[in-house]
Amino acid sequence: MTVVTRFAPSPTGYLHIGGARTALYNWLFAKHHQRHGAGGKFYLRIEDTDRARSTQAAVDAIYAGLEWLGLDWDGDPISQFERADTHRAAAERLLAEGKAYKCYCSPEELTAMREAARKEGRQRMYDGTWRDRDPSEAPAGVDPVIRMKAPLEGETVIDDLVQGRVTVANAQLDDMVLLRADGTPTYMLAVVVDDHDMGITHVIRGDDHLTNAFRQTQLYLALGWDTPTFAHIPLIHGPDGAKLSKRHGALGVEAYRDDGFLPEALRNYLLRLGWSHGDDEIISTDQAIEWFGLENVGKSAARFDVTKLTSLNGHYIREADNARLTDLVMERLQAAYPGRLAKEAQDRLFKGMTGLKERAKTISELSENAIFYALQRPIPKTEKAQQQLGADGAALLRDLRPVLDATETWRDEALMAAAKGFGEAGGLKLGAVAQPVRAALTGSTVSPSVFEIMDVLGREETLGRLDDALAGL
């Protein structure tokens, strides 16, 4: 059987981290079956039936977020709103079959029912007032909603691939609204009709939908359709242990991009948050497709931990292609230092990237660390660097300069040998020689190897920077 999954966000904001993980799992599950089963499809459906809260900007943000994460979907995205007529037809059919009815309750009556239910400790809110009432008693001038006639007795069972068998007494569930008074379909109806029509075989979504799944199961039954297989994955919690949601500080994936995270790192982190494959931590996307299955999804909620994401990101940066990293850094530096970059910036960054990338855990950090390569002379210096360039440092640099200049081949090994010889002659350790040089060349006390830096900068620029330092610039 071909596996068909979907990601169905509502466009009321960016793609947040929880949604991203849900999308990832759906995508991975489909890809896995594409490779090993009878095929797999992953669809995107925009749940935009709430016209007041849905925006095109949010839809675009969701597309952009998924694209950045590398989660491609099959076919064109489906707009739930555009399928309203189909949803309505399903409700009309249930009405005609006597499986749904018109309810004329006013909002005030419903509020009263809700309060009464809560006071009496009942979960079931709507009391079924219009369930068997004669439609001729309908009040004039009131547009009714259509409610489903849900079973009053027995129980509804879901065999969830993650949660196991979950059962609820039907007495707990009231008659859900299918069509609103204005004739528009509700989410509950739309989801069921869409999932059925799209041929969704596996509904993989957040745990917060588990109770909806009971109602939806009843709806599938009423419509005479087979239910899809459900897999309710645990939610991601914030550091405080509560559901991570948009109105609770969850950031959009683009915020992680802006903070300097790589999409492959986020994928790896999100994958591992709630799913495991033994002790494996670093898992490539290809390997994830190979291994992913719902049976290894954990049942308990997980807290989002940026520190671990950061560590993973450091790993992927070290693995990343130098040209790609150079582009990412250039983009940031150009924005941060308009007109101040040396014309050799790109070239130097690329040459120095190997030394740079193993010292950074995010692209932001990498860019920070790379500034000295990109900026035109003179290089700004930190306070600590300034201290390295005091009287002693300056004297050392003055003596070292001609030694370096005398080095025939301007390469890191030769330069290091020259510096070593210089140090030994003066009874200095290499570190004592390197620090002032580092301060002069980078304006900092922390950097990649100073000899590698000299190599990248070249003779002229290196000596120029030494001269700047000696001139007190």
Added chain:
RNA sequence: GUCCCCAUCGUCUAGCCCGGCCUAGGACACCUCCCUUUCACGGAGGAGACAGGGGUUCGAAUCCCCUUGGGGACGCCA
């Protein structure tokens, strides 16, 4: 409040389904040391958990029950 779900180091987790191989493994973070021109990287160690209580059993992190704690859902939102 009612219903549903969950419960292993600070965090993510392996182990649990099919009890013994678990003096509970890995990763992140933390501490120490090594490497070393700084910082990282890398390497070697360390500290750190089966929520509590009952059962079942020769034996329980693993099975059952209760308690406690946490979470989610209870809309003419999605």
